[in-house]
Amino acid sequence: MGKLKGFSEFDRLDEKYISVKSRIKNFREFTVKPSDKKIQEQGSRCMDCGVPFCHSGCPLGNLIPDFNDAVHEGKWEEALSILHTTNNFPEFTGRLCPAPCEAACVLGIINPPVSIELIEKNIVEKGFENGWIQPNPPEKRTGKKIAIIGSGPAGLAAAQQLNFAGHLVEVYERDSKIGGLLRYGIPDFKLEKNVIDRRIDIMQKEGVIFKTNIEIGKQITIEQLKKEFDIVLLCTGATIKRNLPIKGQELSGVIQAMDFLKKQNLVVDSLGTKEEHLNAKNKNVIVIGGGDTGSDCIGTSVRQGAKSITNFEIMPKPSKTRTKDNPWPYWPFTLKSSSSHDEGSNRKWSIMTKEFIGNKEGKLTGLKTVEVEWITNPEGEKELVEKQNSEKIWDCDLVLLALGFTGPEDKVLAGSDIKIDSFNKPITSKYMTSDNQIFAAGDNRRGQSLIVWAISEGREAAYEIDKLLMGATSLRTKLKGDLVK
Numbered sequence: 254m255g256k257l258k259g260f261s262e263f264d265r266l267d268e269k270y271i272s273v274k275s276r277i278k279n280f281r282e283f284t285v286k287p288s289d290k291k292i293q294e295q296g297s298r299c300m301d302c303g304v305p306f307c308h309s310g311c312p313l314g315n316l317i318p319d320f321n322d323a324v325h326e327g328k329w330e331e332a333l334s335i336l337h338t339t340n341n342f343p344e345f346t347g348r349l350c351p352a353p354c355e356a357a358c359v360l361g362i363i364n365p366p367v368s369i370e371l372i373e374k375n376i377v378e379k380g381f382e383n384g385w386i387q388p389n390p391p392e393k394r395t396g397k398k399i400a401i402i403g404s405g406p407a408g409l410a411a412a413q414q415l416n417f418a419g420h421l422v423e424v425y426e427r428d429s430k431i432g433g434l435l436r437y438g439i440p441d442f443k444l445e446k447n448v449i450d451r452r453i454d455i456m457q458k459e460g461v462i463f464k465t466n467i468e469i470g471k472q473i474t475i476e477q478l479k480k481e482f483d484i485v486l487l488c489t490g491a492t493i494k495r496n497l498p499i500k501g502q503e504l505s506g507v508i509q510a511m512d513f514l515k516k517q518n519l520v521v522d523s524l525g526t527k528e529e530h531l532n533a534k535n536k537n538v539i540v541i542g543g544g545d546t547g548s549d550c551i552g553t554s555v556r557q558g559a560k561s562i563t564n565f566e567i568m569p570k571p572s573k574t575r576t577k578d579n580p581w582p583y584w585p586f587t588l589k590s591s592s593s594h595d596e597g598s599n600r601k602w603s604i605m606t607k608e609f610i611g612n613k614e615g616k617l618t619g620l621k622t623v624e625v626e627w628i629t630n631p632e633g634e635k636e637l638v639e640k641q642n643s644e645k646i647w648d649c650d651l652v653l654l655a656l657g658f659t660g661p662e663d664k665v666l667a668g669s670d671i672k673i674d675s676f677n678k679p680i681t682s683k684y685m686t687s688d689n690q691i692f693a694a695g696d697n698r699r700g701q702s703l704i705v706w707a708i709s710e711g712r713e714a715a716y717e718i719d720k721l722l723m724g725a726t727s728l729r730t731k732l733k734g735d736l737v738k
């Protein structure tokens with residue numbers, strides 16, 4: 254496996270980018286492709302570690318040492334086949350995954366871990382370049398019909414798996430294009446949308462039917478779908494945006510991050526026109542929220558020509574390295590900087606926004622903050638307290654609320670008596686809701702999460718559905734599949 258001591262011969266290679274000055278001129282992806290030789294060297298850094306913790310770090314159970322070894326040997330097509338065994342869409346995770354597998358890589362105990370995500374992306378891109386990724390329609394059809402609501406990564410993964418199993422799959426999407434947050438949340442500079450289109454094209458050729466501009470719960474009810482289909486799978490995401498209910502929240506200039514990001518994605522796709530109130534040009538922008546969405550707002554504001562960008566995070570600044578209570582192989586809660594952060598933003602930690610300030614016309618002109626700290630109270634619980642005399646006023650014209658999502662919308666389930674929890678999430682057992690004809694997967698079931706989890710949930714739900722319909726299944730999931738031969 255790998256090259257004996259390859260990890261001591263070659264340093265870790267991280268993805269390289271073109272200069273900030275060049276890349277912020279447009280919304281295109283900006284990574285620089287390494288040579289095959291360099292990627293093969295990276296594959297050879299994978300040690301024969303015995304117990305590959307990366308398998309369990311990855312929600313998909315990707316067979317990482319196997320594809321690393323194939324790449325090291327220059328067997329790219331074999332590497333692709335290994336990768337596709339567990340992951341329907343490595344082109345999404347290879348670009349966007351925070352890579353929990355790398356956090357769990359055994360080499361990471363003593364050295365920088367293997368560049369697993371970089372290797373993954375280069376395998377799948379080589380597959381597309383060489384025409385190795387071709388439609389793979391099922392040999393025969395089962396006669397069973399499945400409706401999937403929502404076309405994000407969970408719905409797409411489930412659709413492809415269930416279609417592989419021979420069922421007729423129809424995907425219903427309320428937006429005009431397929432992809433969910435991949436298309437309308439994540440900016441093009443992280444994921445160009447032709448990357449989604451080429452995969453959809455393959456899935457259509459495999460026989461998956463996509464129906465856009467149809468909102469279930471509005472044009473068609475879930476009860477109607479139940480009459481026409483054997484199973485309905487909810488993959489509608491967790492789309493209720495978290496608000497900041499403080500004084501001044503109604504001022505013009507206080508905008509939800511998703512409204513801002515979706516607008517720009519539509520503009521890039523020539524499906525929308527610029528709107529002044531959703532544009533950062535010449536504005537002092539404050540992004541509230543330090544996660545992925547906040548970072549995407551920064552990169553988008555930079556490209557739109559913002560005058561200044563400040564980013565608030567309520568949590569304290571994390572340490573650069575793992576702390577004692579956060580050891581390997583757990584996810585490291587360390588300081589992370591995205592490519593967008595490097596493009597120009599002023600990051601502030603331990604800051605809480607208390608009030609939005611506006612003028613007589615109802616337009617945002619600034620906001621008021623305090624510094625906060627987390628203390629342990631006498632009951633031993635963590636508590637957020639404001640620091641005395643830390644009040645500060647910040648001038649700004651645009652505030653972007655990147656505070657995450659509270660849960661799924663309830664519209665789609667209107668009229669049904671499916672059991673839900675306090676966050677509107679359907680209560681499931683093996684992905685089946687309290688109605689045995691309705692399943693759920695992805696952010697809709699687990700709450701806001703990651704692409705890799707959405708793909709994993711879609712695959713696991715497909716496994717359970719196929720097993721229910723056919724009595725047995727040959728679909729593979731993380732824990733229940735044949736080993737790669």
Ligand SMILES: Cc1cc2nc3c(=O)[nH]c(=O)nc-3n(C[C@H](O)[C@H](O)[C@H](O)COP(=O)(O)OP(=O)(O)OC[C@H]3O[C@@H](n4cnc5c(N)ncnc54)[C@H](O)[C@@H]3O)c2cc1C
Nearest residue numbers: 403405406407427433434469489490695696702703704707
């Ligand atoms: C700005 C942003 C950036 C992100 N960046 C990353 C990242 O870099 N890496 C990462 O791993 N994760 C990232 N995420 C998270 C990731 O995008 C989600 O976890 C993932 O897309 C969830 O997939 P899903 O299929 O469950 O739902 P979604 O992608 O939300 O898709 C749900 C789909 O259902 C459709 N729908 C909803 N209701 C109905 C209805 N009634 N009828 C018909 N259609 C309906 C919606 O229109 C949508 O297309 C990001 C999220 C955001 C918001």
